[in-house]
Amino acid sequence: MLWLILVILPMVGIVFLVVYLVIREEKTLQNPSSIKTAEQILDERYAKGEITREEYQQKKKDMEKGV
Numbered sequence: 805m806l807w808l809i810l811v812i813l814p815m816v817g818i819v820f821l822v823v824y825l826v827i828r829e830e831k832t833l834q835n836p837s838s839i840k841t842a843e844q845i846l847d848e849r850y851a852k853g854e855i856t857r858e859e860y861q862q863k864k865k866d867m868e869k870g871v
Contacts, residue, residue, distance in 0.1 A: 842867055
């Protein structure tokens with residue numbers, strides 16, 4: 805029983821982790837348009853009313869400067 809807990813379960817966990825990472829990577833490669841740019845995220849936050857116009861403009865300037 806101790807052998808199962810100390811050796812086999814962690815190995816099974818590692819296998820599932822590798823499979824998960826591979827599947828996640830494939831999904832990202834298949835649909836790169838789902839990855840949003842910083843500017844798109846900023847536009848969405850402004851549209852939702854999460855940030856004010858002044859904050860939006862300042863953050864947009866900062867992105868253009870590369871800050």
